[in-house]
Amino acid sequence: MSLFEHNNNKYKVIGKDIKRIDALEKVKGTALYAADLYMDGMLYGGNVRIKEYPAKVTKIDTSLAKAIPGVVEIITCFDSRAKKHSWADYCYMTDEVKFCGDVVAIIAAESKKVLDQAIKSIKVEYELQKGVYTVEDALKEDAPIIREKGVGLVDGLPSREKKGNIFIDSYYPVRKGDVVEGFKNCDVIIEREYNVPFIDQAYIETEACLVYCDPKDGSITGESSAQNPFFTRRYLAEASGNTMSESRLIQRTLGGSFGGKEEGVGVQIGRAAILHKATGRPIKMVNSREESLMDSSKRHPFNFKYKIGATKEGKVLALEATLIDNCGAYNNQTQFMNWRSSVHSAGVYEIPNVKTDTFGVFTNNVHGGAMRGYSSPQVIFAQEQLMNELAKELGMDNVELRRKNIIRQNSRTATNQLITEEVILEEMMDELLNRSNYYNKKNEYEEFNKNSKSFKKGISLVTCFRGAGLGAEGIDANGAFVQATEDGSVIISTGLAENGQGLQTAFAQIAAEPLGITIDKIHFHSVDTHAIADSGMTVASRGTTMGAQSMKKAAERLALIIKEHVAKKFCTTVDKIDCKDNYYYVVDENFPSNYSNEKKVAFKDICNERMWGGEQLAVYEWFKPELNDYNHHTGQGKAFPTYTYNVCIAEVEVDINIGSVNVTKVTSGLDCGTVINPNTVRGQMFGGIVMGLGYAITEEIELNKGRILNDNFDSYILPTSMDIPEMDLVLFESITKEGTFGAKSVGEPSTEAVGAAIAGAVSHALNKNVDHLPCSLESILKYMD
Amino acid sequence: MTDCKLTINGKDYTLKVEEKWTLLYVLREVLGLTGTKEGCGTSDCGACKVLVDGKAVNSCSLLALKMEGKKITTIEGIGSSDKPHPIQEAFIEAGAVQCGFCTPGMIISTKALLDGNIDPSEEEIREGLSKNLCRCTGYVKIIDAVNIAAAKIKELK
Ligand code: FES
Ligand code: FES
Numbered sequence: 001m002s003l004f005e006h007n008n009n010k011y012k013v014i015g016k017d018i019k020r021i022d023a024l025e026k027v028k029g030t031a032l033y034a035a036d037l038y039m040d041g042m043l044y045g046g047n048v049r050i051k052e053y054p055a056k057v058t059k060i061d062t063s064l065a066k067a068i069p070g071v072v073e074i075i076t077c078f079d080s081r082a083k084k085h086s087w088a089d090y091c092y093m094t095d096e097v098k099f100c101g102d103v104v105a106i107i108a109a110e111s112k113k114v115l116d117q118a119i120k121s122i123k124v125e126y127e128l129q130k131g132v133y134t135v136e137d138a139l140k141e142d143a144p145i146i147r148e149k150g151v152g153l154v155d156g157l158p159s160r161e162k163k164g165n166i167f168i169d170s171y172y173p174v175r176k177g178d179v180v181e182g183f184k185n186c187d188v189i190i191e192r193e194y195n196v197p198f199i200d201q202a203y204i205e206t207e208a209c210l211v212y213c214d215p216k217d218g219s220i221t222g223e224s225s226a227q228n229p230f231f232t233r234r235y236l237a238e239a240s241g242n243t244m245s246e247s248r249l250i251q252r253t254l255g256g257s258f259g260g261k262e263e264g265v266g267v268q269i270g271r272a273a274i275l276h277k278a279t280g281r282p283i284k285m286v287n288s289r290e291e292s293l294m295d296s297s298k299r300h301p302f303n304f305k306y307k308i309g310a311t312k313e314g315k316v317l318a319l320e321a322t323l324i325d326n327c328g329a330y331n332n333q334t335q336f337m338n339w340r341s342s343v344h345s346a347g348v349y350e351i352p353n354v355k356t357d358t359f360g361v362f363t364n365n366v367h368g369g370a371m372r373g374y375s376s377p378q379v380i381f382a383q384e385q386l387m388n389e390l391a392k393e394l395g396m397d398n399v400e401l402r403r404k405n406i407i408r409q410n411s412r413t414a415t416n417q418l419i420t421e422e423v424i425l426e427e428m429m430d431e432l433l434n435r436s437n438y439y440n441k442k443n444e445y446e447e448f449n450k451n452s453k454s455f456k457k458g459i460s461l462v463t464c465f466r467g468a469g470l471g472a473e474g475i476d477a478n479g480a481f482v483q484a485t486e487d488g489s490v491i492i493s494t495g496l497a498e499n500g501q502g503l504q505t506a507f508a509q510i511a512a513e514p515l516g517i518t519i520d521k522i523h524f525h526s527v528d529t530h531a532i533a534d535s536g537m538t539v540a541s542r543g544t545t546m547g548a549q550s551m552k553k554a555a556e557r558l559a560l561i562i563k564e565h566v567a568k569k570f571c572t573t574v575d576k577i578d579c580k581d582n583y584y585y586v587v588d589e590n591f592p593s594n595y596s597n598e599k600k601v602a603f604k605d606i607c608n609e610r611m612w613g614g615e616q617l618a619v620y621e622w623f624k625p626e627l628n629d630y631n632h633h634t635g636q637g638k639a640f641p642t643y644t645y646n647v648c649i650a651e652v653e654v655d656i657n658i659g660s661v662n663v664t665k666v667t668s669g670l671d672c673g674t675v676i677n678p679n680t681v682r683g684q685m686f687g688g689i690v691m692g693l694g695y696a697i698t699e700e701i702e703l704n705k706g707r708i709l710n711d712n713f714d715s716y717i718l719p720t721s722m723d724i725p726e727m728d729l730v731l732f733e734s735i736t737k738e739g740t741f742g743a744k745s746v747g748e749p750s751t752e753a754v755g756a757a758i759a760g761a762v763s764h765a766l767n768k769n770v771d772h773l774p775c776s777l778e779s780i781l782k783y784m785d
Numbered sequence: 786m787t788d789c790k791l792t793i794n795g796k797d798y799t800l801k802v803e804e805k806w807t808l809l810y811v812l813r814e815v816l817g818l819t820g821t822k823e824g825c826g827t828s829d830c831g832a833c834k835v836l837v838d839g840k841a842v843n844s845c846s847l848l849a850l851k852m853e854g855k856k857i858t859t860i861e862g863i864g865s866s867d868k869p870h871p872i873q874e875a876f877i878e879a880g881a882v883q884c885g886f887c888t889p890g891m892i893i894s895t896k897a898l899l900d901g902n903i904d905p906s907e908e909e910i911r912e913g914l915s916k917n918l919c920r921c922t923g924y925v926k927i928i929d930a931v932n933i934a935a936a937k938i939k940e941l942k
Contacts, residue, residue: 019877019878019880020877020880020882022882022885023876023877023882023885024869024877026882026885026888027869027873027874027876027877027882027885027888027889027892028820028860028861028864028866028869028873029819029820029821029859029860029861029863029888029889030820031885032819033819033822033886035819035822035823036813036819038817111814112810112814113803113805113806113810201920202920203884203886203920204822204824204830204832204884204886204887204918204919204920205822205824205884205886206823206824253884253885254884255822255884255885255886256883256884256886256920256921258920288826289824289825289826289827289830502883679880680880682880682926683880683883683921683922683926685923686922686923686924686925686926687883687920687921687922687923688923689923690923690924691920691923712825712827712829713824713825713827713829713830713918714827714829718918718920720914720915720916720917720918720924721910721911721912721914721915721917721924721927721928722911722912722915724911724923724924724925727923727925
């Protein structure tokens with residue numbers, strides 16, 4: 001059985017409900033987030049933006065602002081000190097405003113209030129230009145070209161031969177089998193189109209940083225709400241002109257990120273660095289909520305065009321699709337993200353013939369970036385709605401259609417990857433069908449709907465999978481440092497970052513397990529780029545599954561060193577030594593887990609002995625996984641080392657007079673590989689479900705010519721405690737040789753299927769094809785028209 | 786600037802403030818009490834909640850000058866440095882803390898709720914927290930924490 005609660009756990013610390021190690025300071029209010037930092041002589045930095053785009057700025061009048069007492073520095077985009085382009089496509093400042101987040105001048109002032117007043121006093125003159133805002137318009141032959149590097153379509157596919165608005169680096173084809181032949185053998189073929197909007201990560205902490213010169217060594221130092229400290233350091237070094245070794249980034253407690261605190265945080269720290277260079281004083285920058293919504297990346301909107309065909313028995317033979325995302329004006333994510341979209345573009349199904357093309361287009365909107373799932377919530381929505389439509393066309397049960405086509409052990413995915421590992425998807429489906437009483441409810445709801453005029457009920461099941469870690473998107477390498485001290489306490493550090501997800505605690509468990517020590521002995525040192533090497537980004541739910549490999553390696557090596565020490569002490573061999581609860585002991589063959597015998601020694605005593613004996617007590621390890629064999633031109637090959645499987649069932653009640661959707665229950669099952677910390681996993685799953693609910697029903701960045709209309713939480717509506725459904729979480733474990741202690745990803749899978757499941761349930765309730773998100777009041781009323 | 790007398794966490798302060806300064810601005814920028822967070826500045830998220838005469842209110846939307854003569858409690862005034870308040874303990878035990886940015890505001894709302902009603906129903910808890918946004922937890926474990934806190938407080942009585 002793969003149910004987590006039925007499995008015998010062979011570990012000491014792994015799989016246990018360990019309390020978070022960073023909770024106390026958070027409940028006391030003493031945890032320091034970047035906006036909580038103050039320094040003597042500190043100035044407040046801020047940005048000047050315009051309200052229409054695209055535009056060419058012709059003149060900036062700063063005289064009024066300069067006259068305000070307390071305004072220390074103003075740097076406009078015309079100033080020789082203004083660094084414009086950043087390494088990652090975005091601009092620190094620009095006179096060619098392409099989207100709402102572009103900044104035309106930056107200001108440093110003695111207080112927040114003076115700063116606000118100064119920003120309002122700057123007069124900017126500009127010439128408005130013709131903009132492009134939708135995918136459809138961006139692809140028109142006569143569309144204005146937004147970016148020099150954009151390319152056009154030739155025979156319906158992106159080609160460097162022509163100019164246009166396509167971001168060519170984000171184009172990924174997948175070619176498996178022969179779809180033309182495949183469709184010939186189908187009894188049923190359907191075509192559908194789906195659309196999803198921009199949405200915001202909406203972490204409650206907005207982006208913030210403090211930049212100063214470290215008096216100790218002269219390094220420019222940035223303390224920031226950075227999701228990826230090393231990535232943010234790159235901006236700090238670039239904007240300040242310092243070398244990387246003289247640019248130091250310290251990650252502060254992060255108030256949520258979900259993929260969002262990457263580019264926006266980077267250009268923010270760059271702007272602060274420019275002001276710091278100009279004034280010689282510490283600069284603090286904190287985004288208001290409005291700025292955060294304008295400047296930070298969003299979940300990409302997609303336009304999906306799908307064609308799928310199956311035999312009358314329900315075997316899917318061919319799938320063809322175009323997935324086009326709206327990248328906004330600048331982009332540093334779509335070229336990675338779309339690879340993931342392409343790999344998952346045919347869902348968790350074994351389909352012999354697949355042809356999909358995924359690419360992004362530039363528009364004058366806010367930029368698409370990473371947001372929890374990195375395209376999966378969008379793709380799964382379209383893909384699973386498509387499967388529901390196909391089932392309807394075939395006159396077949398939704399679940400049975402999935403059962404006939406899902407990936408199993410020894411199946412081949414759309415990228416022709418042979419799945420050699422155990423796949424527990426069908427078992428997960430059955431467990432969830434059972435627990436949620438799916439079929440009874442389905443019948444009951446259909447009966448109910450026949451007689452109900454105002455309310456309609458629906459239920460829907462979604463299946464999906466997710467490549468764990470970076471896969472062939474990048475190199476999933478990482479490093480970790482474990483140092484024991486003379487009193488037996490241990491400091492661990494890694495290049496990966498705690499973003500609120502519970503990484504500190506998971507990493508502490510992973511280090512504690514081989515070391516045989518209790519969690520309270522471990523201190524997690526947050527990322528400081530001067531103290532640990534770059535381990536790439538904390539993204540793609542790679543933290544625990546891949547990123548902790550080096551932590552495990554380092555802790556194992558230190559444990560071995562200690563064991564050798566103990567073995568020598570008791571005149572025995574290393575294999576006879578075990579450790580537990582802060583003791584190392586000689587294993588008694590008859591009582592292997594008993595360490596109450598004579599031959600034991602406290603971890604702290606060994607540490608003390610080694611310290612005074614001048615022996616090694618610290619280990620740094622590096623982990624680099626095998627490279628995947630993947631062909632990016634055909635989209636064929638081994639995409640990921642392992643996959644997380646996911647089943648989600650949602651139930652809804654729709655008031656068709658008002659258009660409101662009430663999500664009554666969500667049952668969510670996740671294949672965790674190995675559960676490292678059930679408490680953290682459940683926390684992620686609850687949060688992920690509620691985030692998915694927002695995506696399904698209320699969340700959408702409303703745009704008018706690139707201007708964001710709902711720029712605060714009064715109009716950008718997040719779910720509250722009043723909106724949460726009943727939630728049933730089911731944790732599964734499966735066998736994989738990949739991943740730290742066999743752990744798979746959790747953070748993103750927790751949310752990726754939820755929007756799709758709710759949309760499916762709404763479709764069931766209304767007996768309509770829900771073809772876009774969110775299922776807002778207006779949308780529901782439209783479906784019922 | 787005007788003189789303003791405020792009572793915060795049992796301490797009296799006499800400060801010079803401007804007419805338009807909010808209580809949140811004074812707490813964070815003037816007094817350095819940064820446990821109270823700003824998530825929106827428009828009274829839409831609850832991260833800045835403090836107790837004013839026992840009621841949980843958004844300090845971003847209150848003028849500091851209007852707070853004279855009232856009893857203000859911030860997260861720094863809940864529990865003591867060596868002994869967390871039972872509500873704080875409950876938040877840790879329940880696993881109600883993820884990124885923690887909403888946590889001070891949630892704890893303030895919980896305090897106001899439990900001070901008035903030590904036996905809240907699930908509905909009353911949800912209602913009591915409905916003005917506090919959390920993006921991480923899905924609220925479930927926060928609701929659990931309120932239940933655990935209520936039990937702890939009752940035990941102490
Ligand atoms: S900051 Fe006051 S309610 Fe959001
Ligand atoms: S724990 Fe992150 S916002 Fe609530």
